[in-house]
Amino acid sequence: MSAVTSATPVMRARAINKVFGATHALRGVDFAVMPGRVTVLFGENGAGKSTLMKILAGIERPTTGTLELFGEPVVLSGPRDAADRGVSIIHQELSLFPNLSIADNLYMGRERSRNGFTVDQRAQHARTRELLERLEEPLDPKTPVGVLRLGQQQLVEIAKALLQEARVLIMDEPTSALSAPEVEVLFRVIRELTAQGVAIIYISHHMEEALEIADHVVVLRDGGLVAEAEADEVDAGWVVERMVGRSQDELYTAAEPETGAEVLAVDDLVVADPGSAVRRAVDGVSLRLHAGEVVALYGLMGAGRTELLETLAGRLQAASGEIRLDGEQVPPGSIGDRIDLGLTLVPEDRQRDGLVQTMSVGENMSLASLGNYVRRLLVSRDAEREAVERTMKDVTVRAAGPKAPIGSLSGGNQQKVVLSKALLTNPRVLLLDEPTRGIDVGAKAEIFELMAAQAKRGLVVLFATSEVSEALNVPDRILVMAKGRIVREFRRGTATREEVMVASGETER
Amino acid sequence: GSSDEGSSSESKTTAAKEAGGLIAVITPPVDNPFFKAEADAAVAKAKELGYETSAASHEDDPNKQSELIDAAISRKAKAIILDNAGADATIGPVRKAKEAGIPVFLVDREINATGIATAQIVANNSQGAQLGAQEFVKAMGGKGKYVELLGKESDTNAGVRSKGYNDVISQVPEMKKVAEQSANWDQQEAFTKMETILQRNRDIDGVIAGNDTMALGAVAAIKKAGLTDKIKVAGFDGSPDAGQAVEKGEMVATVLQPAALIAEMAVEQADQFIKTGKTGKPEKQAIDCVLINEENVGGLGVFALEQ
Amino acid sequence: MSNDTSTTAGPPTGSEAVRDLPSTSEGRRLKVINLVLELRAFIALFVLIVVFSLLSDAYFTWDNLITMTRHVAINALLAIGMLMVILKGGIDLSVGSIVGLAGVVAGVLLEGLRVDVLNVVIYPPVWAVVVLALMVGAGVGWINGTLVSRFNVAPFIATLGMLYVARGVALLISDGKTYPNLGGSEQLGNTGFDWLGGGEILGIPVSILIMVLFAVAAIVLTRKTAFGRWIYAIGGNERAAELAGVPVRKAKTRVYMISGVCAAMAGLIIASELTSAAPQAGETFELNAIAAVVIGGTSLMGGRGNVRGALIGAFVIGFLADGLVILGVSTFWQIVIKGSVIILAVILDQSQQRIQGRAAQMAAAKSVTPSGPAPASA
């Protein structure tokens, strides 16, 4: 193992094992956290990153193994105990109260009070404002969190962690919904914290980003710690190899485009923002998509990609503009109608819009295409099973079987199930909104292979992404969206990272 | 109106002497035809005597009843005709009305206090129950097993009637009560429970029920079991439906409480009191019930017996 | 209501997951425990019957079983409709009032519908009466459904409102009176209504056959049709269902209409048994129906549960109640016992979910491990 700097660790985990039922989530992990440094944790979905963090933060108890804090062995009784000892965590899945104000969210469970009975709102609001300023997100502390954009919500999570003035700060995918400028702000704050000697643990599937902030790199694979190194000694390739066991260039194998006839045509589409009617989420978008194309829709949070895709899929109604499929005018209609026409969406938020948690893998897959298996009014189990099992093979969904509960699958495989559901409707146009969000590189590669394969079959693939590397490597064309407009278009290979980011307005300020 | 008008002395004087004004009629749920007849009769009579009327139901909820009485007080009613929701729970509200100078005329059910209500005109439930029980015993030939269906335990009359029944029947050594269940005055509940009881005691010879709705429930159950000829059923109230059952021979008897008559008497006395300040009758007036069996069932009207 | 995680029932499709358990010793042990719990309601029912049979020899007789089943039929019908509503993540408090309303409608029609303009009195044949009454039930359900799916009123509130409205209407129509003789009359050719509640086919009471009919239909609907799958999907994740092209609103409305029809059917049977229809019939029936569904192991959060469970639930409640009557237990104790049984049944159900949850995770484990990297293969 490569050298670990001389300073004594703030926190140390020794020989941690964690078993859930029969899942061996962590296998004898030794993990040290250095003061004033950023330790980045890499690993595939299900590698055990979050579990390890949850153990450090007192949310889960290790099955075996011990924790040390500031040199002394500790047993953390719960998240609260950990926080009180100076270990706080930003959870991978947002844990906020949409119905409460930002200030209330920050102070939940640790309310300030002068008389020991009533809450000191003024003090709380003041401090909250400071923190938001520091994050360059000048929101009113009284704003209910529920109305904030995902990105803003994630910043609230970060503010919450900052408030606790922790000595060890764990960030489990804090940027999954942040725009590049917001990420920069976060990194600045992280630097400030490390300067004060705070130890940061940082988890992200966004390779470049993570390596940019990293001082020290740790790679988990299948619950075991497989590699560890100083950040400046390693590059993305190294990390990927340790994570996946394959080298990175094998990952993106995009086929040459053989584009066919025009399939989807959109003219001057305008969509009101579902949130606030004063704002146009999509503002006069026109585009042409041809059979066999894979097209990326790059843009920042709030650019309106989701709204564009959801309008094409029939979830949002266009205020004006027209959509033509194979030259045929697409009438306004329900999502079901659009699916019948061949327009199918893989939604941005897997958990909220993609999966029915109470249903099995198979039932989730066939949900959108049930009509195809109906024989004499009844759903033919055989027809359904046949289709499901075939797709599970094609899409290589790793699950105990069609009957496995959906919750038992890793993030990547859950995404594949959602994709399968869309494919089973045999679409003409496949719309994917951030199909790789929160998914490890291995799974990403597989998803992109699938997309390419579908394009080969003559489908149109349009996908939204926030990662420049994806936009550059995968598609045949890149459409850059900003403020609800398509502001630029690049053919494959003609674009540079900088051009794309400038077009999206990302590098401003 | 200004706030102090409610004080007893004043409103008595204003209320006195001339007819007209409001008479409030408060009864149990009118989805029971018995109380409907009662309320209708009272209202009709009051209108006839030239009063406004308001009819409301306290749904057998003492709290609602006290609210209704409050409402009557607010409206400066001249009198309240009340079929109450509980012998004890009613005392407070009635006193309230009295203090507000509004005479209360209780019908059908009495309360456990005197000197508060201006009149308590009630069908003599225990006398009626005894009548019914005697006829029941006669029909059963003075021997055999029987079942009793009781009304809502919390209802005064349920207790009074049950006692009346048992006082008589317990005198007859060869009659044996094999089961006793409350069916909460409800027909379907009586039906279900009767069916179930029959499972254990198919050999019973009679059923005596706390009111006609339950009796009719039992009749339906017995008919189903094909025991109509064997099992004698007696009810209470003298409802038209029960009358038909008696005619058909499905019931041996029911006991008519002259609800209409009582209600009308109450209104007349109220009118008397409003005009003269007295009713000229004792507070407690027990009106005897009339036995209805196949002989006189022909004359049975809506809770009244035409001679 | 109730977004308590407590009620969200672990990894729900546990029961399926278990079949794919790794055959470790723990796996086998869990399988057994799980089986026991799956059959929990059955067992409860069995124990119930045994106990009462020991306490009274009148209990376990063909006659009594038939009688009790006839009593159960009413609640079972309500429970079937209620189940579907709960599966889709709603609740229907109006069923009790629909029972009363349907009876009254039948009463009006059988005793002759007076059409003043023509001043004639119409006596529709019995089959027409039944159809019309069922349509009224469907109508109330449609209102419930529309309030929920179009006007976004919480199911609890929409149906609470209709609980009052439907009851009020029943009372207004009947002016609070009971319709005494639904027997109909020969010359009017509208006899035979009493067949529903009184008739028999091959010694089996019609009401029981109706229950069976509805039950079978419901099982097919929930298990075999696309509509059934939609109900589960909506209950599990409405947004996802919508995005999968499920016609959510239509499906929701239909579900409430089904519940309405079931309730109306129950109302007709009661009216037929008593050959008289009372407007206040069916009060508080909704609670019994909900209790039955829940005892049957259905989650009030929706998406998890089945018809079989709801039926067993109805039998447990009904056989318990009748048993207590046969033993002559006082009404008061009957109430206490009923409440306790409901709670106990559900506590049991919780433990089932916890254990099935464990099982599901083990299945999960199996499915996850391969997703770990296999360097060799690359």
Add this chain to the structure above:
Amino acid sequence: MSNDTSTTAGPPTGSEAVRDLPSTSEGRRLKVINLVLELRAFIALFVLIVVFSLLSDAYFTWDNLITMTRHVAINALLAIGMLMVILKGGIDLSVGSIVGLAGVVAGVLLEGLRVDVLNVVIYPPVWAVVVLALMVGAGVGWINGTLVSRFNVAPFIATLGMLYVARGVALLISDGKTYPNLGGSEQLGNTGFDWLGGGEILGIPVSILIMVLFAVAAIVLTRKTAFGRWIYAIGGNERAAELAGVPVRKAKTRVYMISGVCAAMAGLIIASELTSAAPQAGETFELNAIAAVVIGGTSLMGGRGNVRGALIGAFVIGFLADGLVILGVSTFWQIVIKGSVIILAVILDQSQQRIQGRAAQMAAAKSVTPSGPAPASA
């Protein structure tokens, strides 16, 4: 139950589309509409009073307003407790039974508690009686809370069970009889119980003052204390609350205990007004309390709502009911109207949420604009 997105609090999501193009004056218009909707319940109440005052001069008199408010006090107390339970994402169906039970307990104690072992009869002083009755209420609440928070029973079921159990116990204790004279007697020194429901302070009935007291306490609790934050937090996102170190289980149990105490208080007032306690008192009160809370604009999904709303809701229901009685509207119509009002109130509330959500988002959006990206084309 009811995971319908329709019922969730907070901002609406894409599902309902905005057809009309955004206009610049939108913002101001929203503010106005929103204000109107905020005052919705107030306005409804106001309209109600005006209408009835015009229809009957007996309505808008000091006497009658006081009387009606006294009637409202009962439901208001229940609604306050119910609100907190609903805020945390639960529901309490047992309050009606607690009303009855508390009354009975008071009855037993005031008529003398027979201790057979010592064969003495104890006559506790009135204050002790009140305290004990309230403790019984808290006790039932504690059972509810424990079932929900420890045994993970869905609140609907746990409290449904207790609805039966508590009622049954009340009937068993009293053997179904009513306790006739709670007046107490001088020589036993336990007089004065009737003061609760009958007494006045400065011409204001005590029961009203108690309502005000509870209301103020509830407002402080929900708005100013940490405990209040916790209730909203649990209702909003229980798991997050746990992670934030909120003592979720304890908080939940407390909430049900509060609801129990409120219900017991209501029971005492009723018993005191009638100077008699009936075991069946309070049947179906839970529905009125829920209706009040919901009319007050509280979401049954939890996390959204306030005491003021619940109070207004109680007033709307009470003033409506009494008004209809004063007008002599038939009972049947009263039922229909009540149901309709509940539904209407909630439909209104839906539109409010949609508009408020939009307004709030605009606010958020505005405050972001500085950090938001500008289009490269510009």
